[in-house]
Amino acid sequence: MTLVDERPAVSVPPAAARRPRRSYAVFPVHLAMLAWAVVTALPLLWAVVSSFKTDTEILNEPWSLPASPQPGNWVRAWTEANIGRYFLNSLIVVGGALLLTMLLGSLVAYALARYEFRGNRFIYYTFVAAMFFPVFLALVPLFFVVQRLGLLGTYPGLILVYAAYAVPFTVFFLHSFFRTLPGEVAEAAFIDGCSHGAVFFRVMLPMARPGLVAVGIFNFLGLWNQYLLPLVLNPDPDRYVLAQGLAALSVSQGYRSDWSGLFAGLTIAMLPVLIAYVAFQRHIRAGMTAGAVK
Amino acid sequence: MRHGRWRFLAGALVPALVLHVVFVLSPYAQAFYLSLTDWTGVAGEAHFVGARNYARLGGDSLFLDAVRNNAVMLVVVPLVTIGIGLFLASMMHLGGRGGRRGIAGSGAYQIVYFFPQLLSLVVIAVLWGFVYNPNTGLLNGGLRAIGLGGLAQSWLASPALALIAVMAVLVWSSVGFYVVLFSAAIDGIPRELFEAALLDGAGGWATFRKVTLPLVRETVQVAFVYLGIAALDAFAVVQVMTVGPGGPDGATEVIGLSLYRNAFTYGKFGYASAMGVALFFATLTLAVLALRAGRKERLELA
Numbered sequence: 001m002t003l004v005d006e007r008p009a010v011s012v013p014p015a016a017a018r019r020p021r022r023s024y025a026v027f028p029v030h031l032a033m034l035a036w037a038v039v040t041a042l043p044l045l046w047a048v049v050s051s052f053k054t055d056t057e058i059l060n061e062p063w064s065l066p067a068s069p070q071p072g073n074w075v076r077a078w079t080e081a082n083i084g085r086y087f088l089n090s091l092i093v094v095g096g097a098l099l100l101t102m103l104l105g106s107l108v109a110y111a112l113a114r115y116e117f118r119g120n121r122f123i124y125y126t127f128v129a130a131m132f133f134p135v136f137l138a139l140v141p142l143f144f145v146v147q148r149l150g151l152l153g154t155y156p157g158l159i160l161v162y163a164a165y166a167v168p169f170t171v172f173f174l175h176s177f178f179r180t181l182p183g184e185v186a187e188a189a190f191i192d193g194c195s196h197g198a199v200f201f202r203v204m205l206p207m208a209r210p211g212l213v214a215v216g217i218f219n220f221l222g223l224w225n226q227y228l229l230p231l232v233l234n235p236d237p238d239r240y241v242l243a244q245g246l247a248a249l250s251v252s253q254g255y256r257s258d259w260s261g262l263f264a265g266l267t268i269a270m271l272p273v274l275i276a277y278v279a280f281q282r283h284i285r286a287g288m289t290a291g292a293v294k
Numbered sequence: 295m296r297h298g299r300w301r302f303l304a305g306a307l308v309p310a311l312v313l314h315v316v317f318v319l320s321p322y323a324q325a326f327y328l329s330l331t332d333w334t335g336v337a338g339e340a341h342f343v344g345a346r347n348y349a350r351l352g353g354d355s356l357f358l359d360a361v362r363n364n365a366v367m368l369v370v371v372p373l374v375t376i377g378i379g380l381f382l383a384s385m386m387h388l389g390g391r392g393g394r395r396g397i398a399g400s401g402a403y404q405i406v407y408f409f410p411q412l413l414s415l416v417v418i419a420v421l422w423g424f425v426y427n428p429n430t431g432l433l434n435g436g437l438r439a440i441g442l443g444g445l446a447q448s449w450l451a452s453p454a455l456a457l458i459a460v461m462a463v464l465v466w467s468s469v470g471f472y473v474v475l476f477s478a479a480i481d482g483i484p485r486e487l488f489e490a491a492l493l494d495g496a497g498g499w500a501t502f503r504k505v506t507l508p509l510v511r512e513t514v515q516v517a518f519v520y521l522g523i524a525a526l527d528a529f530a531v532v533q534v535m536t537v538g539p540g541g542p543d544g545a546t547e548v549i550g551l552s553l554y555r556n557a558f559t560y561g562k563f564g565y566a567s568a569m570g571v572a573l574f575f576a577t578l579t580l581a582v583l584a585l586r587a588g589r590k591e592r593l594e595l596a
Contacts, residue, residue, distance in 0.1 A: 029385045033399075036382055037406045040470060043425050044409060046432050050424075062435030104313065107306040115303060123307065130318050134527070134577050136550050137570040140563045141324035144335075145316065164317035167310055196302035225414035227530045228550075232558065243416040247534045250420045259430070266420055273412045281405050284412070289475050 044270065051263040058259045070260060077264035085238070086245030087268070092155055093230075093241055094223045097162035101219055104163065105170025106212065110200055112171070113178035114186070124175065130168040139232055146233050153236035161229055166219050173218075177211035178204065217284050224273070242269050329567035340564070347568035357569065359544035360552045364526055367461055367548075368580075372521035375465050376514060379472030382407070384502050386473075387480050404477065407470030415467070419534035422463045426450050426535075450537055453545040460546050463531055468524065472517050479513040480506060519584045526576055529554065549573050 050058055052069040078084040112124050142161070143152075151157025181204060189199045205212070227243045234240065240248065246269050249262060277284050329347055333340035351357055386400040410418060425432040428448035437446050449459045483506065491501045507514075529550035533539045540547035540555075549569060557566035 030399075032385055033382060033403050036378070036469070037403055039466070040409055041406055043421055043432060047421055047424065059430050062430050062432055063439055104310040108310045111303050111306040115299070117303065123311070126319065127314065130314070130322075132578070132581060133322055134523075134570070134573050136527075136529075136553055137325045137567075137574045138318065138321035139553065139570065140328060140557050140567050141321035142317065143558075145321055160313060161317050164313045167314065168318070171310075196298050197305070200302075200306075221412060225416075227414060227416050232554075243414045243530075246414075246420055247416045250423065250534065262420075263424070266417060266424075269417050270413060270421075274409060277409070277412050278405070281408070285404070285408060285474055289471070289478060 044274075047263055047270065048267050051260065051267040053260060053263075055258070055260050058263070073260040073264035074268065076258070076261045077268060081249055081258075081261055081265055082240075082245060083242070083249075083265045083268050086240050086242045089155075089239055089245075090224060090242040093158045093162065094220065096155065096159040097166065097223050098216065098220055100159060100163040101166040101170055101223075102212065102216055105167045105215070106174055106205060106208070107200070108167070109171045109174035110178050110204060110208075113175045114183075114204075124171070127168045127171045131172065135165065135228060139228070143232050151233075153234050153239055155239065158230060158234055158239075158241075161233060162223050162226065165229070166223060170215050170219060173215045174208065174211055177208055181207050213283060214286060217280075221273070221284075325567045325570050328564050329571045331564040333564040334561050335563055343564070347565045348572075350565065351568060351572065354552075356540075356544050356547055357549070357552050360540075360547040360549045363457055363545075363547055364528070364549050364576075366457065367464070367525040367528060368522055370461055371464050371468075371525040372518050374461075375468050375472060375521055376517050378465070378469050379476055379517070380507075380510075380514070382469070382473045383476035383480055384506050386477060387506075400477075404470075404474055407473045409470065410467040411471040413467070415530035416534050418463060418467050419531045422459075422466075422531075423450070423535045426459055450535065451542055453542050456536060456542060456545045460528065460531060460536065463535070464524065464528060468521065472521075475517065476510060476513060479510040483509045515584055515587060519581055522580045522584070523577060526573065526580070549576075 046062075049065060050062075051073055052071070053064075053066040053073075054070055057064060057066060108123075108127065112120055146152050146157050146161060149157070151160065185207070186199050186203055189203045194202065225243060226241070227247070230241045230244045231247075234244065237248070246265055249265055328340070330342060330344060331340040332343045332346075382403075386403065413421075424430075426449040428434055428446070428451070431449075433449065434443075434446040437443055447455055450456050487505050487509070488501065491505050496504065527550055528548045532546050532548050532551055533554070536546040538546075540551050549572070553566045553569040553573070556562045556569065
């Protein structure tokens, strides 16, 4: 063991060694941890509080609480500033893309992981390699591909492109997952006369559920927060997704100086994700970090 | 059992492959070709110009600003983020008993730290635009409230501070993720090692340097790659938050923003593609260097 300082060994009675002892001052540690928690949470709380203030309060007293809460800000943001529509657009696009990604990604990962055939490795690497290219490189040609297909600024266009860019990681993640699943159950199902498709959908897919949940959460957040692709491929303001709408709003509302409405819009964009996180935080953290740990 | 095997394989692979080829592989391939043309978006009007676009990059002062800013971010953002992340993660563990069990409340801390990771970079950029606002912002308001009004700045309008302000946002938004990641890595270190260090009389710093750090090295390297790639991007935060965007006077310009502007504002698609290729090689170099460094020294646990 050369990792630790080699000092004359002090013989410690085993009992003393096992007794829990606090060898480091805990107070400064808590102070440091608390400090970062404040740095993280304060801007978020501030935005939520500001979304209930009047414009005058926002302009004059950034640190004050609202004298009387203004729920009207939220209504204005949802209806007049179109946050409601952007929210719905995001739901449609991300929902469609997520379903498509999970279906295609799990099919490809399963086929590549459990079937031997010529070109298997080649197909696998074309998917994996795509993860290492910056999306910026594809941006210009992608715009024209989507335009030529007549899909610019349409839901199907965004859904197909979102899915195309989310499938590679899904394949990469689920490939190793399907490899580790035991083969006996599938073989038994084949003997019972199940078709290949039935084995996949009825036997293997349910067994892969933990992996599907992890990568599903990862994909949902990635797609929900997507900005670059819709910015380029979705020029129609009626079809703006939430991130796009909020960015556009922060420019236009700034001119109209409807600060309270913009804070409300920001909070509406923020809260659903944070609430979902608090409810499912263990799953979500596992899903988000799973990709990096691989 | 072999019945329908090929039909299933075709059904499973072909739709995804079509999508992959049409929307991912072909655009990537086309980008390399477009970067050698003077294409401005008119069908059939692309002329081959060789390496001229690349030569022009060298004389484009805004693009050079972008390269410089991305390079600064590439160094600063990973270092600071990983520094804070490792500090907090090891504090959580070292502060506890036996050198490993987390301190009281570390679960709650992790929940809070992770919040920004869930938010879209646009949400984060809009939020921090407010925070930095010179008159109504949280930051200057706070400084004035504690009597340090003299330190109040127009953070995003000052050429000296704007890039720092952008980097602070990037660090703020990613620290939590790496605390969780490093924390999981530290959890994976066998408990006996910490106990041995403790018995040998190692203090907190010695334990961190001699036990924790060598054993989470690989995770730290992964973090460098991820953060480096994020620092080479930084598009959303800059485009939404900074003045111009990319200003003042190129102080926060990034390669992605130059590319976006040249392509979709000026219609210089060939030139923009050359920037994309440059960015690709920067990313590739980063990944290769990091992988190499990873292979050199790998500590095996006996």
